[in-house]
Amino acid sequence: MCKAHDYLDTIKSKGSHLNAFLFTPEGADVEMSTTGPLKDLVIAVKDNISVKDWPLTAGSKILEGYIAPYDATVIKKLREANATLIGKTNLDEFAMGSSTENSAYGVTRNPWGQETVPGGSSGGSAAAVAADLCDVSLGSDTGGSIRQPTAFCGVTGLKPTYGVVSRYGLVALASSLDVIGPFARTAEQVERVFSVIAGKDEHDQSTLDYQYETKDVDIASLKIGLPKELWDLEIDPEVKQTNQDFVEWLRHRGATISDVSLPSLPLALPAYYIILPAEASANLARFDGIRFRASVRTSQDLADTYRDTRYLFGPEVKRRILLGTFALSVGHYDAYYEQAEKVRHQIINEHKEVFANVDLLVSATTPTLPFKIGERAQDPIAMYQSDLLTVGANLAGIPALSLPVGFSASKLPIGAQLMADRFNENVILSVAKQYQADTDWHLRKPEEDNG
Numbered sequence: 091m092c093k094a095h096d097y098l099d100t101i102k103s104k105g106s107h108l109n110a111f112l113f114t115p116e117g118a119d120v121e122m123s124t125t126g127p128l129k130d131l132v133i134a135v136k137d138n139i140s141v142k143d144w145p146l147t148a149g150s151k152i153l154e155g156y157i158a159p160y161d162a163t164v165i166k167k168l169r170e171a172n173a174t175l176i177g178k179t180n181l182d183e184f185a186m187g188s189s190t191e192n193s194a195y196g197v198t199r200n201p202w203g204q205e206t207v208p209g210g211s212s213g214g215s216a217a218a219v220a221a222d223l224c225d226v227s228l229g230s231d232t233g234g235s236i237r238q239p240t241a242f243c244g245v246t247g248l249k250p251t252y253g254v255v256s257r258y259g260l261v262a263l264a265s266s267l268d269v270i271g272p273f274a275r276t277a278e279q280v281e282r283v284f285s286v287i288a289g290k291d292e293h294d295q296s297t298l299d300y301q302y303e304t305k306d307v308d309i310a311s312l313k314i315g316l317p318k319e320l321w322d323l324e325i326d327p328e329v330k331q332t333n334q335d336f337v338e339w340l341r342h343r344g345a346t347i348s349d350v351s352l353p354s355l356p357l358a359l360p361a362y363y364i365i366l367p368a369e370a371s372a373n374l375a376r377f378d379g380i381r382f383r384a385s386v387r388t389s390q391d392l393a394d395t396y397r398d399t400r401y402l403f404g405p406e407v408k409r410r411i412l413l414g415t416f417a418l419s420v421g422h423y424d425a426y427y428e429q430a431e432k433v434r435h436q437i438i439n440e441h442k443e444v445f446a447n448v449d450l451l452v453s454a455t456t457p458t459l460p461f462k463i464g465e466r467a468q469d470p471i472a473m474y475q476s477d478l479l480t481v482g483a484n485l486a487g488i489p490a491l492s493l494p495v496g497f498s499a500s501k502l503p504i505g506a507q508l509m510a511d512r513f514n515e516n517v518i519l520s521v522a523k524q525y526q527a528d529t530d531w532h533l534r535k536p537e538e539d540n541g
């Protein structure tokens with residue numbers, strides 16, 4: 091039996107109560123290769139990324155039963171590197187959410203505390219790595235959906251620079267923000283997978299000429315900025331203290347630490363919640379009951395078919411389609427969408443300015459510890475606040491990584507976020523690898539009977 095078969099067994103037995111996976115293939119399909127750069131890695135895939143001949147639901151009833159007809163570019167690249175694919179992971183419907191509670195297929199549980207959410211929207215991918223159900227997983231990050239579940243599940247995850255990983259075969263949420271990236275226990279494994287999936291793709295015109303090159307950075311030569319607007323937020327005291335300890339580690343290794351200001355960052359969340367729904371409302375128009383799987387027909391009338399099919403969307407998806415359509419409508423476009431775009435440009439410029447003076451920005455990844463299932467589900471605004479620390483990087487298009495830097499007294503993981511200027515993934519990853527060589531937070535594993 092190879093490692094992939096062991097993982098399959100564990101997913102079906104000990105792992106099943108977590109509901110991290112929506113689909114796993116037959117055992118015969120997970121034979122591991124003996125050659126190739128990723129031959130030793132078993133990889134799970136968020137269920138909004140196309141894997142040929144496997145179901146793709148995007149966590150939605152509207153795609154139930156849909157089988158993907160082609161491989162996403164990232165999947166093609168993983169196959170070329172001989173990685174083994176182990177299944178599709180649970181997510182908030184169409185990647186909208188911060189807890190995986192919006193999945194039409196039930197919540198995923200956090201392996202560190204089973205009454206607790208794993209974060210979202212890529213909650214299944216983060217939980218799968220944390221619970222040792224695979225080596226690596228892929229997620230997508232539009233406003234924090236890789237980093238926030240990474241922090242909540244005590245693993246390492248990278249949101250790459252916008253445009254360095256192809257979105258071909260990713261179900262679009264907000265096309266100008268979406269990016270695919272890896273989760274793993276270690277920054278070293280994140281780096282190995284990232285270096286394979288990054289690069290130009292003729293199927294995605296927004297991809298850039300880019301080849302990842304690893305780099306050894308001397309931390310003593312680094313200038314690190316602490317964005318005042320992120321550190322001044324109301325943050326859980328344990329999360330804050332643990333992040334301060336992480337900054338102390340960087341200082342101890344010789345980095346020069348200073349406070350920096352990105353004055354428009356407090357506007358990032360409101361701007362994001364205009365831009366994202368606007369783009370999502372356009373992208374989700376394709377799910378109309380004609381082109382993809384589900385079609386509900388109560389009459390011969392086309393408008394009825396649209397209406398009755400789109401009724402299958404869950405409440406958060408409907409909310410965002412309404413918000414987005416409103417923000418783009420004549421008479422409101424200038425007041426909302428245009429203003430939000432101005433904020434985005436200001437945020438891009440402020441990041442450019444700050445990266446002229448510092449190499450890295452550091453903040454907590456999430457304002458709170460992992461919260462309880464049900465605690466925020468009825469309160470969209472509280473749920474949106476989960477993204478306070480992460481959306482800035484999406485609007486700026488810069489790379490950002492979350493890694494575990496400690497635990498709360500209640501034994502829940504705490505993450506720190508490292509951000510760099512565009513294309514400087516190698517600086518972030520080098521620092522993360524050095525931290526993980528010196529500490530063992532990333533190696534801790536949840537007890538099986540947690541909760």
Ligand code: GLN
Nearest residue numbers: 185187231232233234235
């Ligand atoms: N939590 C954010 C949202 O609900 C992030 C989503 C994402 O990155 N896909 O929009």
